[in-house]
Amino acid sequence: MRRRSLLAATGAATLLPRGRPALAEEPADVALVLAVDVSRSIDEDEARLQRQGYRNALSDPKLVEVIRGGMIGSILIAYVEWAGSDYQRLVVPWTRIGSQEDANGWSEALNRAPRQSLSWTSISGGIDFSHKLLGELPVEAMRRVIDVSGDGVNNSGPPAEEARDRAVADGITINGLPILNDRPTFGRGPPVPLDTYYERSVIGGPGAFSIPAADFEAFESAVKRKLVREIAGLDLPRQG
Template sequence: MLVLAVDVSRSVDEDEARLQREGYRNAVSDPAVVEAIRGGMIGAVGLAYVEWAGAEYQRLVLPWLRIASAADATAWSERLAEAPRASLSWTSISGALDFSLRMLNEAPFEATRRVIDVSGDGVNNSGGAVDVARDRVVAEGITINGLPIVNDRPTFGRMPSVPLDDYYRDNVIGGPGAFVVVAEDFNSFGNAVKRKLIREIAALPNPAAG
């Protein structure tokens, strides 16, 4: 099972938010990703899509769906295109992790591997400590992967004290096989998402309806 947890804080402008949505829509419905879903030991993937900003804002945009075919992936992509968008202040990666953990624990699937895929363009500046939230998630056997987006104006112009990819490696990702894929900017986000999904899905066992 895979939760896609996507940053919609104010450092992500309207065009960038559109590029993020398009990146996920195009990646999930891409033939190479569908082939990864259907091939080998996988067969299907349980997918949920969450958008988040500050500690008080996490939203389940698309609830759990079982993707097992190109038709499923296309339908998922079309639903995401129709969903309304919102943008709020602050960046709470910790809040996103806690919310995603609840989504995984409430999922209608049984799975031996559960993954949270966090994408964002800034560091945690709202809510609890991100490393504490990470450790709480990892303690339940869940893997957290990261997709940091290099942005020239993240978190209202306050640049992180370390490169964002290093921040994600040190504070955000965790669990078996955890990794980071860097999007150099929002324009390259779609390709980064595609690479990341193929790598993640290749390791996910087939979810069974519970």
């Protein structure tokens, strides 16, 4: 049974290339939610580098080759921004990427989308919102993955572990991309190094892994390595 489409509710037609449908009826190799931190610890320059990293990574011809090399040859991507427990936003809705044209169109859609920066950091809120999106996915996917990136620990809403465990129990894999930013954090500081925190409290599910970015400048390289591994479905040993 097909699940209810999110497209009408999220205004997808305004974000996707003209004349191209967001999704088709056939399944995909993986449904991937990119869940991106936009809390106030991330300034405008860092936000620009973060979005640019995702745009460049998804439109890289080498990554498109990886996508086309899958069993089905296409993936579904949704881009979410989150901050405190009361803020999660679907920025670019579910979009099928199976060609260079699709990838370039997705990159431009993200480039056009406005951005907000808000207080606090609710990884749990970001995971719960992404979990709901995957539960309402309008077509089938062989794997379902949430890709959480951010530069701080959960300091708003329920513990990250609770949201992670709910998603994992539903068959979803959560991977992490902690940004090891050297700027001061707001609120409660990390009890352990951020990459360790992501290993212990954020990632989970079959084949879960975390790839730290040394800083925002290194973000794009980390995103590319992470996406190749997620899309190819490489079942490598979990770090940590």
